């Protein structure tokens with residue numbers, strides 16, 4: 001396997017699992033650094049570079065969700081959250097905390113490596129190279145993965161960016177939940193369709209202050225979602 005210059009930070013207190021992740025990720029060509037406590041992460045990130053973080057939810061030394069939020073606000077690094085808590089509420093909280101992907105334990109190491117690769121592929125893609133319509137209030141910047149509404153930047157996770165940029169690309173077109181999952185996750189076997197509803201809910205909440213009184217992402221009963229600013 002060719003060596004990449006990507007570094008993955010693994011934050012995992014199960015040392016055996018952390019060591020296995022290191023072996024698998026290194027075999028796939030990634031650089032790996034392991035941390036075993038929540039309170040080590042922000043100090044480490046302030047003086048080192050990571051391109052992606054695999055973050056366990058339950059860690060000694062702090063709350064994984066708060067940590068996810070802190071990372072999200074301080075560093076533009078995608079986060080794959082892993083946890084043994086499988087309840088739906090925790091899945092949604094995980095997504096709302098800003099994680100870009102979410103994997104339930106026990107997961108296969110191959111699966112995790114596949115997700116890491118998929119995340120890097122998504123970061124490299126530039127899905128929205130075309131010029132924005134001059135009348136559209138939305139500006140998409142694929143290089144920075146940002147979307148602005150009338151010049152105001154939206155604070156989006158990478159998954160939300162992918163979702164919204166795809167909807168913006170084809171206004172008026174109805175996309176099924178399945179199609180949208182396919183767009184935002186390369187491998188979505190572990191993700192349920194309700195995940196899309198959660199992302200859409202978050203997107204609507206983030207768009208609302210910029211588009212008062214307007215519903216921009218429409219639910220189409222029995223079919224899916226459609227972007228329509230009119």
Ligand code: CA
Pocket residue numbers: 012013014056057058059
């Ligand atoms: Ca743990």
